[in-house]
Amino acid sequence: xxxxxxxxxxxxxxxxxxxxxxxxxxxxxxxxxxxxxxxxxxxxxxxxxxxxxxxxxxxxxxxxxxxxxxxxxxxxxxxxxxxxxxxxxxxxxxxxxxxxxxxxxxxxxxxxxxxxxxxxxxxxxxxxxxxxxxxxxxxxxxxxxxxxxxxxxxxxxxxxxxxxxxxxxxxxxxxxxxxxxxxxxxxxxxxxxxxxxxxxxxxxxxxxxxxxxxxxxx
Numbered sequence: 001x002x003x004x005x006x007x008x009x010x011x012x013x014x015x016x017x018x019x020x021x022x023x024x025x026x027x028x029x030x031x032x033x034x035x036x037x038x039x040x041x042x043x044x045x046x047x048x049x050x051x052x053x054x055x056x057x058x059x060x061x062x063x064x065x066x067x068x069x070x071x072x073x074x075x076x077x078x079x080x081x082x083x084x085x086x087x088x089x090x091x092x093x094x095x096x097x098x099x100x101x102x103x104x105x106x107x108x109x110x111x112x113x114x115x116x117x118x119x120x121x122x123x124x125x126x127x128x129x130x131x132x133x134x135x136x137x138x139x140x141x142x143x144x145x146x147x148x149x150x151x152x153x154x155x156x157x158x159x160x161x162x163x164x165x166x167x168x169x170x171x172x173x174x175x176x177x178x179x180x181x182x183x184x185x186x187x188x189x190x191x192x193x194x195x196x197x198x199x200x201x202x203x204x205x206x207x208x209x210x211x212x213x214x215x216x217x218x
Contacts, residue, residue, distance in 0.1 A: 025071040026082055033089075038067045040091035043216060047098030048074045050139070050204075053195055060205035064212055067092070075103040076116035080123065088127045094216050095124065096171075096208070098136040100158075104150050114157040121161070121168060132167045134211055137174040139204075140184055142193035169215060173207045 042065040045051045051070025058066055069086045071078075076099035079087065087095065097120065103113045117135070124133055135158050138151040151174065159170040177185050177200075188200035196204065 022071050022074060022078060022082070026085055029069055029071075029086060038090055039065070041065075041093040042067050042090065043094045043096060043212070044087065044090050044092035045070060045096050045098075046079055046087055047096075047136070048072060048102050049195060050098050050101070050136075054201060054204070056201065057205075060201065061208065061212070064209075064216060065218070070098070073102060075099055075106065075108070076113060076120060077103070080116060080119050083120070083123050083127070088123075091128065092131055094132045094134060094212075095128075096134045096136060100138040100154050101141075101144070101147075101151070104138070104147050104154065105144055110150050110153045110157065113154045114161075117158055118161070121165065132169065132215065133162075134169045134171050134215065135162060136171045136208075139173055140177055141195075142184060142186070142189055144194065145184075169211070171207060171211045173204060176203050176207050 043061070045054070045057060045066060045068045047070050049070065049072035051057070051068060052072040054060070054068065054070065057068050067090055069090075071086075076097075079097065079099055100113045100117070103116070104110070121133065124131055137155045137159075140148055140151065144151075155170075155172075155174055159172070162168040162170040177188060179185055185200075188196060188203065190197045
């Protein structure tokens with residue numbers, strides 16, 4: 001029993017310390033909000049660096065009211081940890097979330113990614129019952145080719161969940177980055193072979209607009 005308590009305490013201390021890695025970004029968002037609080041009923045983009053580096057998101061999604069709260073390096077558990085500070089406070093009509101990629105890369109299992117997403121879903125249900133969620137599928141990259149099987153598995157679990165739960169939708173962006181012959185597009189990434197370049201974001205924006213046209217009503 002004593003060993004179990006020590007293990008639990010160690011995990012809690014580690015997780016609290018890890019989550020604090022993002023506190024400067026979270027506080028930066030809060031400073032922005034203190035100067036000009038976004039209106040409610042917008043589309044909230046929350047997730048890791050794919051959103052953080054989508055600096056043209058407002059232009060690419062022109063015509064849709066958006067708030068970008070991407071914070072680089074984050075995982076689904078981090079969004080859950082900061083949920084009150086970067087999700088529920090905005091009372092969004094639609095939440096677009098991109099997480100899972102960093103989670104798998106850090107060594108988390110497919111099952112853990114799925115469980116963390118379900119925790120996120122429950123937070124939305126309890127705190128934002130009128131908000132819809134669009135989960136942007138984990139996308140492939142040259143840098144993480146070895147993660148591809150796990151990416152597909154995690155995407156499938158979350159896709160199945162969304163099909164069974166009202167107000168949750170799966171946006172299959174993964175498939176958009178492959179050529180007709182099945183090869184991954186080589187020219188849609190920046191030098192690190194992980195993050196998207198301008199052409200990569202054009203693909204992302206097109207898939208997102210297609211989804212919003214169908215699911216978002218202002």
